[in-house]
Amino acid sequence: MPPELSSTPCDFQVKARMVGKRIDAYLASRYPDYSRCVIQKVIDAKAVLINGQPTKASYKVRLDDAIRVWLPELADEAPIPEEIPLEVVYEDEALTVVNKPPRMVVHPAKGHWSGTLVNALQFHYDTLSTVAGENRPGIVHRLDRDTTGLLLVAKDDFAHRNLAKQFEQRTVRKEYLAIVSGVPSRDSDYIEKPIGFHPTNREKMAIRLPEDGAKEAVTFYEVLERFDGFAYVRCKPRTGRTHQIRVHLAHIGHPIVADKAYSGRDHLTLGDLLGAGTADADRVLIDRQALHAHNLFIRHPLSGEDLALNAPLPDDMATVLAALRLHRPKPQTGHR
Numbered sequence: 001m002p003p004e005l006s007s008t009p010c011d012f013q014v015k016a017r018m019v020g021k022r023i024d025a026y027l028a029s030r031y032p033d034y035s036r037c038v039i040q041k042v043i044d045a046k047a048v049l050i051n052g053q054p055t056k057a058s059y060k061v062r063l064d065d066a067i068r069v070w071l072p073e074l075a076d077e078a079p080i081p082e083e084i085p086l087e088v089v090y091e092d093e094a095l096t097v098v099n100k101p102p103r104m105v106v107h108p109a110k111g112h113w114s115g116t117l118v119n120a121l122q123f124h125y126d127t128l129s130t131v132a133g134e135n136r137p138g139i140v141h142r143l144d145r146d147t148t149g150l151l152l153v154a155k156d157d158f159a160h161r162n163l164a165k166q167f168e169q170r171t172v173r174k175e176y177l178a179i180v181s182g183v184p185s186r187d188s189d190y191i192e193k194p195i196g197f198h199p200t201n202r203e204k205m206a207i208r209l210p211e212d213g214a215k216e217a218v219t220f221y222e223v224l225e226r227f228d229g230f231a232y233v234r235c236k237p238r239t240g241r242t243h244q245i246r247v248h249l250a251h252i253g254h255p256i257v258a259d260k261a262y263s264g265r266d267h268l269t270l271g272d273l274l275g276a277g278t279a280d281a282d283r284v285l286i287d288r289q290a291l292h293a294h295n296l297f298i299r300h301p302l303s304g305e306d307l308a309l310n311a312p313l314p315d316d317m318a319t320v321l322a323a324l325r326l327h328r329p330k331p332q333t334g335h336r
Contacts, residue, residue: 022057023059047069102145102288117151127155144291174293176245177291178292181256190219250262270285
């Protein structure tokens with residue numbers, strides 16, 4: 001077994017009420033402290049056996065299937081409240097919406113047991129939903145560590161389930177802003193490519209075939225501004241796969257600036273725009289992926305009213321845009 005997994009397996013049999021459910025969904029519901037993404041990684045690591053054989057995430061369980069699973073070790077204790085400032089965009093009795101800063105992990109996990117959004121939430125709030133498990137109170141959805149922007153937090157289980165259903169039914173609308181390398185040839189387009197785990201690097205996702213476990217993924221993008229060698233784009237994901245926007249933009253040849261996993265570089269300097277001989281060429285303009293969850297449209301879980309939420313562009317991305325407008329302007333000619 002991989003070293004991060006427990007050396008002691010869990011064994012059980014499938015009951016009648018769970019028959020027909022996908023194994024990844026079944027395990028995620030049985031072990032709520034683990035996200036479905038984590039469960040899928042466990043399955044890919046061949047740490048889930050059904051009747052003694054490795055399985056795929058898409059397998060639908062049958063009555064009396066004998067399941068053995070090795071799960072990752074959890075923290076010994078529940079997340080500890082930590083006095084970490086939060087930028088609250090919206091709040092009422094049912095939910096809170098925060099503007100997540102860069103370099104903040106959403107919930108505790110291996111290598112990140114403190115300093116997470118959950119640690120901060122537990123300091124600032126007495127009650128949070130419990131649907132997602134002890135290690136993820138209040139967490140309805142997630143953003144990558146280095147992605148900034150809007151994140152929903154549920155204060156009770158009713159609100160959590162209502163919001164989760166909206167995500168499941170794809171009625172939540174999300175809009176992201178990104179700065180990418182290169183200039184897309186089209187003003188706007190859909191990227192419809194299934195996404196699954198990278199075949200050799202389990203920290204990454206990749207465009208894969210459905211038979212390899214990839215899931216439908218759809219992203220709409222539109223170019224807001226063009227520059228010499230860069231573009232400012234808005235992305236509207238229609239699905240919510242891990243790293244979806246990052247993978248899709250890289251796939252069309254326009255990876256997000258400073259996205260180390262998919263562009264190979266983790267920063268952008270002034271010298272990258274003006275040349276190595278420029279004064280102050282080593283000044284770093286941004287040192288994380290230039291991706292921001294800008295707008296979020298939901299239906300309020302209690303009132304049913306439509307909520308339109310917004311988080312302004314963070315300073316580092318604004319700095320890059322200002323530098324591009326000054327040093328890398330390009331005529332705004334349309335393409336189709």
